[in-house]
Amino acid sequence: MTAIGATNNDNPWSGLGLEKKADSRDTTLGQADFLRLMTEQLKNQDPLKPLDNNQFLGQLAQFSTVQGIEDMQGAMTSMASVMESDQTLRAASLVGREALVEADVVELQAGGGIGGEIAATRPGTIQIEIVDSSGATVRRTTVEASGAGSVAWQWDGLDDAGKPIEAGTYGIRATGGTGKDTERLGVGVSARIDSVSIEPTGLVLNLDGLGSHALSSIRRVG
Known part of the structure; x- marks a missing residue:
């Protein structure tokens, strides 16, 4: 009787020579992630050296500023693309003049x-x-x-x-x-x-x- 080798339940395609691809993960830090980290920082801080309120607010303001700049850059990029398209259409109407x-x-x-x-x-x-x-x-x-x-x-x-x-x-x-x-x-x-x-x-x-x-x-x- 021919023996059948054991299969890997985690990868049903291993018998066909196909490897399971690693799950892609989002490595970007969002606002919710930042707030979660800040919460953990407060929970695990040294009682003898608590986090200064000004320092906490400074970190929060810094993150908000960075996120605001990224949002603004995205909006400006979209606006520039629209303006370029509009300018191209207007310039095309000049042909022959x-x-x-x-x-x-x-x-x-x-x-x-x-x-x-x-x-x-x-x-x-x-x-x-x-x-x-x-x-x-x-x-x-x-x-x-x-x-x-x-x-x-x-x-x-x-x-x-x-x-x-x-x-x-x-x-x-x-x-x-x-x-x-x-x-x-x-x-x-x-x-x-x-x-x-x-x-x-x-x-x-x-x-x-x-x-x-x-x-x-x-x-x-x-």
């Missing part, structure tokens, strides 16, 4: 032009230079500022001789004043929003001919 961003380098398309705004600091003539990748000036033009503020500018993609410039990367420089009073001015370039990206640093708008720019760097959306 025009955005104004400060830039000194642009990508000119064949037969195209570029425009935007210059931040004037005072009234007077503003000099605008378009330079190629070698630093040579291919177009000079001017706009008049009636005072401090934004002044519209436009480049039709032509050189000083009125001929179309080939597609490529070009720099833009704007200066105001004359002589010792000459100053460099900020140039804003308008471009179409092609898409929106979600990066670890926040939302990024991908602009036609201008590359990627953080949402916070956009000066205006038209």
Whole structure:
């Protein structure tokens, strides 16, 4: 007769080569656990050296503060997630619209032009230079500022001789004043929003001919 080995009643699956997994236990300390420990501490304290009331209240307040901070962190995390989702939906609605961003380098398309705004600091003539990748000036033009503020500018993609410039990367420089009073001015370039990206640093708008720019760097959306 074939003998059948004894089985382990605690683990009915041992005969199949399956081991019983240890029960998972929650190792976190909750408020009820903390109060239970404090109660045991009071019950087992040295009668000659009883726990000071201020010390007891201090421990209780410390635990409550830590728990409150954890609850607040959880609430803030949830709020941040909701705000990020809402911001993403709002940014997605910007695709196809025009955005104004400060830039000194642009990508000119064949037969195209570029425009935007210059931040004037005072009234007077503003000099605008378009330079190629070698630093040579291919177009000079001017706009008049009636005072401090934004002044519209436009480049039709032509050189000083009125001929179309080939597609490529070009720099833009704007200066105001004359002589010792000459100053460099900020140039804003308008471009179409092609898409929106979600990066670890926040939302990024991908602009036609201008590359990627953080949402916070956009000066205006038209």
